[in-house]
Amino acid sequence: xxxxxxxxxxxxSGRRVAGVLLRDRGAVLSAAFLALIVLMALGAPLISAISGxxxxxxxxxxxxxxxxxxPHGAFGGISAEHPLGVExxxxxxxxxxxxxxxxxxxxIAAAATALTTLLGVVLGMLAGFVQGWVDQVxxxxxxxxxxxxxxxFMIAILSSLPQGNREVLLxxxxxxxxxxxxxxxxxxxTLTLVNREFVEAARASGASTGALVFKEIxxxxxxxxxxxxTLAVPxxxxxxxxxxxxxxxxxxxxxxxxxxxxxxxxxxxxxPMYFAIPGTFLFLTVLSLTVLGDRLRAAFDxxxxx
Amino acid sequence: MxxxxxxxxxxxxxxTARGPxxxxxxxxxxxxxxxxxxxxGESGSGKSxxxxxxxxLLPKGARASGSVRLDGVELLGRPDRELRRLRxxxxxxxxxxxxxxxxxxxxxxLQIEEVYRAHRGGSGKDARKVAIAALQxxxxxxxxxxxxxxxxxxxxxxxxxxxxxxxxxxxxELLIADEPTTALDVTVQAQILGLLAGLRKDSGxxxxxxxxxxxxxxxxxxxxxxxxxxxxxxxxxxxxxxxxPRHDYTRMLLDSIPRIDDPLDEGxxx
Amino acid sequence: MARYLAGRAAxxxxxxxxxCLFTFVIFFTLSPDPAVxxxxxxxxxxxxxxxxDALGLNEPFLTQFFSFLIGIFAGRDYGEGAxxxxxxxxxxxxxxxxxxxxxxxxxxxxxxxxxxxxxxxVLWLLVGIAAGLVSAVKEGTxxxxxxxxxxxxxxxxxxxxxxxxxxxxxxxxxxxxxFPQAVAFGDDPVVWFQSYLMPWVVLAAGYACxxxxxxxxNVIDTLAENFMRTARAKGLSPVLTMRRHALRPALTPIAxxxxxxxxxxxxxxxxxxxxxxxxxxxxxxADSIAKNDQPVIMAVTLLAAFFVVVGNVVVDLVYxxxxxxxxxxxx
Numbered sequence: 001x002x003x004x005x006x007x008x009x010x011x012x013s014g015r016r017v018a019g020v021l022l023r024d025r026g027a028v029l030s031a032a033f034l035a036l037i038v039l040m041a042l043g044a045p046l047i048s049a050i051s052g053x054x055x056x057x058x059x060x061x062x063x064x065x066x067x068x069x070x071p072h073g074a075f076g077g078i079s080a081e082h083p084l085g086v087e088x089x090x091x092x093x094x095x096x097x098x099x100x101x102x103x104x105x106x107x108i109a110a111a112a113t114a115l116t117t118l119l120g121v122v123l124g125m126l127a128g129f130v131q132g133w134v135d136q137v138x139x140x141x142x143x144x145x146x147x148x149x150x151x152x153f154m155i156a157i158l159s160s161l162p163q164g165n166r167e168v169l170l171x172x173x174x175x176x177x178x179x180x181x182x183x184x185x186x187x188x189x190t191l192t193l194v195n196r197e198f199v200e201a202a203r204a205s206g207a208s209t210g211a212l213v214f215k216e217i218x219x220x221x222x223x224x225x226x227x228x229x230t231l232a233v234p235x236x237x238x239x240x241x242x243x244x245x246x247x248x249x250x251x252x253x254x255x256x257x258x259x260x261x262x263x264x265x266x267x268x269x270x271x272p273m274y275f276a277i278p279g280t281f282l283f284l285t286v287l288s289l290t291v292l293g294d295r296l297r298a299a300f301d302x303x304x305x306x
Numbered sequence: 307m308x309x310x311x312x313x314x315x316x317x318x319x320x321x322t323a324r325g326p327x328x329x330x331x332x333x334x335x336x337x338x339x340x341x342x343x344x345x346x347g348e349s350g351s352g353k354s355x356x357x358x359x360x361x362x363l364l365p366k367g368a369r370a371s372g373s374v375r376l377d378g379v380e381l382l383g384r385p386d387r388e389l390r391r392l393r394x395x396x397x398x399x400x401x402x403x404x405x406x407x408x409x410x411x412x413x414x415x416l417q418i419e420e421v422y423r424a425h426r427g428g429s430g431k432d433a434r435k436v437a438i439a440a441l442q443x444x445x446x447x448x449x450x451x452x453x454x455x456x457x458x459x460x461x462x463x464x465x466x467x468x469x470x471x472x473x474x475x476x477x478x479e480l481l482i483a484d485e486p487t488t489a490l491d492v493t494v495q496a497q498i499l500g501l502l503a504g505l506r507k508d509s510g511x512x513x514x515x516x517x518x519x520x521x522x523x524x525x526x527x528x529x530x531x532x533x534x535x536x537x538x539x540x541x542x543x544x545x546x547x548x549x550x551p552r553h554d555y556t557r558m559l560l561d562s563i564p565r566i567d568d569p570l571d572e573g574x575x576x
Numbered sequence: 577m578a579r580y581l582a583g584r585a586a587x588x589x590x591x592x593x594x595x596c597l598f599t600f601v602i603f604f605t606l607s608p609d610p611a612v613x614x615x616x617x618x619x620x621x622x623x624x625x626x627x628x629d630a631l632g633l634n635e636p637f638l639t640q641f642f643s644f645l646i647g648i649f650a651g652r653d654y655g656e657g658a659x660x661x662x663x664x665x666x667x668x669x670x671x672x673x674x675x676x677x678x679x680x681x682x683x684x685x686x687x688x689x690x691x692x693x694x695x696x697x698v699l700w701l702l703v704g705i706a707a708g709l710v711s712a713v714k715e716g717t718x719x720x721x722x723x724x725x726x727x728x729x730x731x732x733x734x735x736x737x738x739x740x741x742x743x744x745x746x747x748x749x750x751x752x753x754x755f756p757q758a759v760a761f762g763d764d765p766v767v768w769f770q771s772y773l774m775p776w777v778v779l780a781a782g783y784a785c786x787x788x789x790x791x792x793x794n795v796i797d798t799l800a801e802n803f804m805r806t807a808r809a810k811g812l813s814p815v816l817t818m819r820r821h822a823l824r825p826a827l828t829p830i831a832x833x834x835x836x837x838x839x840x841x842x843x844x845x846x847x848x849x850x851x852x853x854x855x856x857x858x859x860x861x862a863d864s865i866a867k868n869d870q871p872v873i874m875a876v877t878l879l880a881a882f883f884v885v886v887g888n889v890v891v892d893l894v895y896x897x898x899x900x901x902x903x904x905x906x907x
Contacts, residue, residue: 147591147888149843149880152861153599156873159865160603238734242847245736246862261736265851268740269748279737287732294728363808394811406802410901411824420820421810456900472810 017223020299027295030288037285041106044099053093055100055255087263087274094277097255101278104256105285108170109236115175116236117229120182121221125213127183128190138187142180150177151242158248166251174239182228186221193217223300231293234286241282257282308378310512311337311360311480315372318355318364329355331536332372335529339479342506342513344527344544346520346559352536353516357482360514361399362389376480395425398473402485404465408457414441414468415453422475440471445501463494467501474505481506482514487522499526521563524548532556584889593645595881596874600641603870630654644669644874668878669871671864678875681860686842688758689856692849693841695772696779701834704784705827708791712826713818715796723788730785739778739851746774756852779848783837787830794826801825828898832891839887843880 021027040047048055087094127138154173161169193199199216207215241258243249250256257278264275318330330352337343347353359370362381374381376397381389393399401407409417418440419433434453441449444467457465466486473481483502487495503526506513515523523530523544530547532540532555540553551557611627612619628634632643632654643652647667654661654670663669668678707727711720746753756771798804799822807817844858853859857876864872896902 144591144594147881147885148595149840149877149884151846152843152877152880155846155861155865156599156877157602159868160873234732241734242736245734246847246850247866258734261734261740265740268744272744272748275737275740275744279734279740283733283737286734287729290728290732361809363805390811390813392811393809399809401802401806403802407806409803409807409821409825411828411899412820413900420812420816424810424812424816458901469806472806 017296017299020302021292021295024295026291030291030295033284033288034292037102037281038106040099041102044096044103047099048093048096051093051095053096055092055096055253094260094274097260098257098278098281101255101257101260102281104167104250104254105237105240105258105282108167108174108240108250109233111171112174112178112236112240113229113233115171116178116182116232117225119175119179121186121218121225123179124183124186125190125217128187129194129209129213129217131191135187138183142184145177145180148177153177154239154243155246155248158243166249166254170240170243170249174236178232178236182225182232185224185228189221189224190217193220227293227297227300230289230296234289234293237282237289238286309336310339310341310377311514312375312378313356313360313373314375316356316359316374317371318352318359319369319371321367329368329536330359330370333531333533333538334372335531335538335541337480337512337514337529339512340506340510341528342503342515342523342526344520344523344530345514345516345533346518346523346530347533348518350535351533353533354484356533357399357484357514357516361393361397361482362386363393363399391425394421394473394478395476396478397480397482398476398478399482399484400466400469400473400486403489404462404469405457407469408465410457413454413456414460414472418453418468418472418475421472425476436475437471440475441468443474443505444468444471446471461494462490463497466490466494466498470498470501470505474509477509478511480512480514482516484516485518486515488517488519495522502526519563520559524563532559584892588885588889591885592878592881596645596878597641599874599877600637600644603874668875671869671872673864673867673869673872678871681872682857682875682879685855685857685860688854689844689849689858690842691772692775692779692845692854692856693838695776696783696841696845697834697838699776700780700783700787703780704787705791705830707784707788709795711788711792712795712799715792720792724792727785727788731782731789733781735778735782736847736851738781739774739848742774742778756854758853758855775845775848775852775854778851779841779845787834790830790833791826794829795822798822798826824898828895831898832895835887835891835894836884839883839890840880842883842887844876 021031044055087097123138127135154177157173158166158169193216199212202212202216240249241256241261244256244258245262247259247262250259252259260278261275261282264271264278267274313336314334316330316333317328319326319328321327333352333356335343345353345356355364355368358364360374360381362384364370370382372382376392381392408414415434415437418437419430422428422433422436423430438449438453441453446452446464446467452460457468460468469486481502486502487498490498499522502513502515506526513526515527517523520530527544530540530542530544531538532547532553534555540547540551540556542552547556548560551560611624611633625634632640635643646652647663647665647669649665651665651667652663654663661670663677666679668682670677671681707723711723714720743755747755753770753774754767756774757767759767759771761768804817804821807821812821844856844861846858846862848854849856849858850862857879860872861876861880863869864876
């Protein structure tokens, strides 16, 4: 058993996992959709340039001002001019806003994931490696943060914070409440690894702490870290959208999917496409990330079992 | 009177990704009342699958063919509903790891009582008395109190005693013990072995004792069946097997039994 | 046992105090001055000072904090002389917006949140566990794949999207349900039920999907346990084998997760209540945040933390009752 988890094994298992995922239709479809969303986010200015509509350009010609601003045409004003229709009242192009919104959503989710992982790994390994009072303190902080009503508290904090850089604040708040879930697992695995033969052997042969951490422990945490982070991303996409939906996330006029859905609440009866489009994008993105994380975990689990 | 258990030409087939695989091929043996049959083989030799096929407990997808007769009655091909009435009542089985074989959420009393009540009915009070008596029979001290203990409150050997009590509560004619002592300390192994031999003698039931260790059954088996890779390589009386084994493989197994003058070698039984 | 309980109770108090302090610090240091907001456009510095005085905002931070704490346990007085208002314990202060007692607001709205939470919990437990069980027993069949695909998809729908979609289909298009109204059960049970139906479904959907997947995984793991083979070897009926030997080990971990989820919901289902306009604690939280009504925000945060922390203790106690291997030891 000790041989099976020895450093060096992950490289081949990485190739095996990739092979398993490539043969999985759900995983491939999810990855393809996510690639599309990422491309759309990266190419948002290009999309605007081609369609000729920026995310914040009003197009009053596209809405019927006599009917209170309902878009002209069926399905929320879908036309060659506006492939995904326009917002009621001000006629902003939904495709452009979706593309720019994807930038915000993905950037926040990615940054929150990176920061959460960094905090979770550093603090979790610190607790598991140093132990003693450091471990005690970190564990108490984790207990405290996990006992918090996170959503209400995030909203409370975000609403009372000055209207500075909302995106950065969102990342900080999401990560601040998210890291204990990762750190708890990292700490547990570090604790068991520290006492494994190969780590003790490395320590006995005079390896420095840094070498121990980066060469012996971190490589062995890799598969669970990959799985946990992949499964955390959809949660953060959802959280960002939820906070923006509640009006404490990304501040207008910067578009975000959650905020688009929030502004569609008053219109859902007359213009259902207005919430259906960002809703569908949000749903498919979260679903793809979840499916990918789920399959990744299954692939890693199968590798461990064999 | 017919033999207690007659197995003829038993073959167990598993479906795999690369087509069906026979894990047991044409195994035949007979067990009389008052006899102990030792089935010996390495892991993967098909000895456990043979016993599970007799009990009708093969995993999903596995198929058994041939013939298994208990007291002259054919068991293979009978619906599970009918086999269920025999299991725990006329034939019982105990397993290698007593801790995981007992449900951690219930007292041992309940787990013994439920066998009795499933087959004999009766009130909870009667069943409890039977359970206490069964625990007494397997030599567990203070059974009136221990009957309300949970499995985790016992030691390994005591748990196996509980398993035996559970298997014997309906006085079965056939007991199959699948590596019952493998997970136990050596001294406890000997106690359990002695207990099984004694109980078998008192009740007159037939015992099938499965093990990977020839030495374990040398003292109690009347007949020995040696299996390797799904096939039986030797089937004879115990005296014959130990005195003049006919097959090289049996000889090899015999040679691997540690003698007193051998140096200690840890871990081979794991 | 008594020592254990005392220890846990102390832990609860410490965490709640920390939550209080944390929340207090954030509002004290970061929030815009509530006096300015109350004062409105025609405002003089004297008037602001007056308001701050009346609200006790001119006191030092720690004094304010302790007044708040004392208010919860013993009640406190606001203002002085003719303007003196006594706020009886448990005092959570008065809303900056409506001047209502915050405690009264909480008491008034808690039943709505509880109704939402209980109804949804019943729904998601029934649907989620049943679907997970059937999937586990029929592992690998088309039913299993369909149910689990649906569960994976369902857990990816944000509940406000589901809420809007349901409202659009059921209320606007098919008109089988009225728009949710605040009706007491005693006044009109039918409308009451119709009004709560959508919130229940919306709130339950995500949990049901999650619980279906959890149940399936746990049951499949349990069915592979050695004691299940023992149960079959004992000749027990399949029903008894499943009910007694498989369900309890498989569902016990779910009971603890349920406890935590349910406790969190008692503190208000923020999004669901807001979307459906239900006057529960969650909507109160959203409203108070939007209007920067600090005493109310403090109260809802504290209330939610209270439910989570107490729920944690209850879950641990229940777990020791459900799993005989876990025994309470004072730590």
